[in-house]
Amino acid sequence: MIQVCSTCGTRWNVRERRRDWCPRCNGTLLAPTGADPAPLGTPPSGREFRQPAGLGTPPSGRVGPPPPGRGRLPAGYRWIAVRPGAAPPPRRGRRILGPTPRYAFVPRWGLVDHFDQPDQHQAPVRSGPSTQMVRRTLIATMAVLGAAAFVHLVRYILLIVNRSTLLNPWVAGAATWIGVGVSVIAVFMIVATAVVLTNWLIGRRTAAYAYRGRPDPRSAARLRAGCLVPLVNLVWAPVFVIELAEVEERLSWLRRHIAVWWLVWVASTAVSVFSMATSFATEAQAIADNTVTTTVAYLLALAAVLLVMKVFDGFERQPVEKPSKRWVIVPDDRPSTETGNAAEPQNSAAVESEGQNPAA
Template sequence: MINIQVCARCATRWQNQGQPMQWCPKCHGVLLHPFTPGSNSQRSFRWIARPPKSASRARSVAAPAQDSPTPRYTQIPRWGLQDRLPEPSTHRDWSTAAVNNAPVFAVWTAIAYIVAAIAEGFRYGILLRNRTHLIDPATLAFSDFAVVTAGAVALLLTVATAVCCVFWLVRMRRRTFAAEGKTDPRSLGSIIAGCAVPGINLVMPAVFLLELVRRDPRALLLIRLWWASWVLGAILLIVNWGWRFRSSLQAMADGVVLAGVTSLLAAVTAILTAMVIRRLEHRTWRGRAEQPTRWVPAPPGVQPPVKTRTAHAADSAGDQEPSAHSVQRNDTTELEDTPAAREDATSVREPA
């Protein structure tokens, strides 16, 4: 018996006498169920007829909304009068805290190094006293405790100050370049490496600071002084470390003096660090914003203001004193005859 299979893809009719085929030899499509010609073939699909959507279906038209009456309230509505403030965040930004406390840590570091220098001076005084007198062991123990404690505290504060200053430098560079519409050309990794790698950190921190200064001669002077003290302090630290290998008594005494000088220079460097930070932030020592002063040129004929007497002073003087007008006129005449007054009258300082 000959059966026929139709391809569902290309509609090709294939004759089949054996087992039904599954794939079309021509297009590799799926062959439908075989059927015998002249008989009612069994379709593998069926037609489903659905009536079309009537175009004349009546569309529901929404009725026009009628004007509602004006709302009236028996009391003041409270649904719009509650100002809900956002809850304060419990997450603390450590980087911002480090930036804000950088000058504070620098000042405390300077104090710690000053105390360390005083402890070294006290130890040197004990050495001088020990040449002719015996020293109480309690005094020696107190001296050793003061030197070790002050040095350890100063070292810890130095590390904390260095970390805070690196955070401050990164934040200050981003803020300065953003104010000019630019991005910081140096990456975070390069700034940290320039401040942390020994040897490189003697040069790169000053370079990072000088890139922030534009037209501020005082800031340039402070940065150069800080740079000089920073490099000199590193040199003294290396000399102090090498000096400890000398075992003579005089060398040990000189090492105490060298340690005291190194501590004093470290204190100066810490103070200059705080001054540089405050100067670049345009703030005072207490962290307040600086009030700029404006100088206005004045022609030679302008006279400086003359202080007038208060009403209480005028009443106590009585009739024997001349009037305020005559006093002001005499003072003005006297100032006109003074060369220094004429020189001071060339410029008038006015607060901004």
Template sequence: MPVRTDVYLPPARRGFRWIARNPGEPRGVGDPQPPRADPSTPRYDAIPAWGLTDVVDTSPAEESRADRMADRVGSLLTIAAVLYGLAVFAELGRYAILVYNQTRLVPQLLLRLSDAAVYFTQLGGLLTAVLAAVAAVCWLLRARRDLYAREKRTDPRSRGEILVGCAVPVLNLVMPPVYLLELVRRDPRGSRLVKIWWGFWAFSGFLLVVNAYWRSRPGLQAMADGVLLSAFIALIAAATAALLLVVIRRIEHKDWRGEPDTATRWVPVPRSVLENAVPEKAAAQ
């Protein structure tokens, strides 16, 4: 760079001067000519190592604890239905022992086996039913979330409202079927299944109140009748669990084993087609 001097000096005594040149002219004596641009098309001698490739993480997102619990709803409902079904036979066996004991003595080993069968099936069915209820609520939340996401709408019911409706006594006899009916509003058969399950669900709640009252009555006959009532309650509980599993599979478009349900369409075939098909089959044989 030229050395700056006082700008108030005359131009002849300043340390630099301005010279105008054309853009292509050299800047000084002996300066090399600027390189000319290559008129050929630019190209790479090798494949470049950089690019605009977007690396997408395709690994599945980790499921939450609620989603993992929802995946177990089918197995838990099945176990609960089986245990309550066995409880029916255990209670009937106990009633038969009570009838037999009116005239004869019952071996102590048989009584212990009967008590163990009743406690195992009833208590195991109750614990499994509680876990199945928790899994069913988790499944309900996920099903509603997926449905409204596909429809690109917002669920009108909040998560807290659904949890309260499923957990508060008496209220949980009314609201869970309403939540399920909102999922199957466009499926007449699914709505019918939900209403049938609703009847069993409400009736089972009524039977629990009746059972609590019946057990407070004194006397051996009341105790024997309570055994039959317990067997009937276990039967309704098994049917309720099985029906809820059918409803869930219907909403998921799966069969009772959890496999994807293939749609079957029945088409009426004219009688003439069937009559023509029989001679052709006989001729082929």
């Protein structure tokens, strides 16, 4: 009995025993060409006959033996059931969409953006000088104070030289009058800085209290008197600033800057008062000492203005209508609500060592 491989085409003599798989390529062996002991109309073992619909097979495609009266199929053929009717229509290809649309101008069709107007109560209108004006005034004041300190330092050097060498009258006069002129300009700049900072403080306090729905407990006249009257402002001006920091919930961040500025300001005022009290001296050594004191006073004033600028930047770093808060994680001290399992004591010994896996 001969069986032909459907894959490699090798003819195999299986003798009297029918086989299903090719020993060479493991392909399917066709039906044997010799005599088959199976009765007529019965499919061989391992094979099945299928027939198309309309030849005695229902449309469902059930598999069964060929109809009686028909001969056996030739070797390599079998009955296959197919769907009745015409063949299905071919699939349509992808429709060509054409080129990408382009517009020579921005299209006006589509959704319209709607922006809610901010509430007037949430964003109070601030009065007083602008941030740029305050910052420029502080920078100009620091420049003038630095120039005044440098001029008095040069003047002290000329006084030392004058002890052994007679100076030119023009040089001596220029050193004297330039120092006086720079001192006058420094006094005007300090007064202007005090006025600008007072107006800014009043406007900032008004906006901060208005944002929280209550008026400022201190009037504008009281704020101006506490910030502009000499020696009185040493006590009340920092108090007003601390109240503003408390209202805006920023005292924890600005407490150190305000304290350092307050101390330097008090020291600068004390040295300035001592310098003005000793400025009427006529002796050479007393004039030299007063020049050194004045130089130190200008340097302390420069440091005080620099520190007050840090305090100002600390407030202006965030607007009034956006207060800053710090959220921290609080441990949960509530008792365990699990039922059936008793809570383990905190001081119990650990079952496994930390960093090691438990034993299997």
